[in-house]
Amino acid sequence: LAKTTQPISMDSYEGQEVNITCSHNNIATNDYITWYQQFPSQGPRFIIQGYKTKVTNEVASLFIPADRKSSTLSLPRVSLSDTAVYYCLVGDVSGAGSYQLTFGKGTKLSVIP
């Protein structure tokens, strides 16, 4: 199973770059890495997805080393509105062909003025 491990919480000041790392030692060859953002009492929202190296969109960047056993979500110049829980998700395709998805417990990011 491709279980993920993330820091429970992080604090950052406004305007700083924030990097959140996720470990997924048992990631399978075909698995992608996906990150979500969740505000209190709202459903998670897709941020970014990647397979290897680096992916960038208007919201964030995702860095994946060659061994793919970890990934780092990078948020440039955070603002107070980036205060949320961030989840790293790795696909979990069992040998029986199930397509269960497993979220970790997420990282609670608090942005300080």
Next chain:
Amino acid sequence: EAQVTQNPRYLITVTGKKLTVTCSQNMNHEYMSWYRQDPGLGLRQIYYSMNVEVTDKGDVPEGYKVSRKEKRNFPLILESPSPNQTSLYFCASSKSYGGPDQETQYFGPGTRLLVL
């Protein structure tokens, strides 16, 4: 507007009284799933469906039922709710199952359930 809708958004009920939480998506997505979220435990998958008439258990299926008779709808049924099912529930959908499409999910707004 592409969206996942859930109803009701808030529900208070009593132990043993059957209830259904509806979920509907308008994106013609194949894959749908239900999660519950509890403090300190994160998101846990209850059931998922890869397509019409195809469902399977997630991490915490006990006490829940689902059905997928139509592509757009995926109701969650609690036949005999108990207090330990008090939680925040999310429905989600994705374009297809397997690979990056499955992991790009659209979530509904959530249903907050209290079982007394």
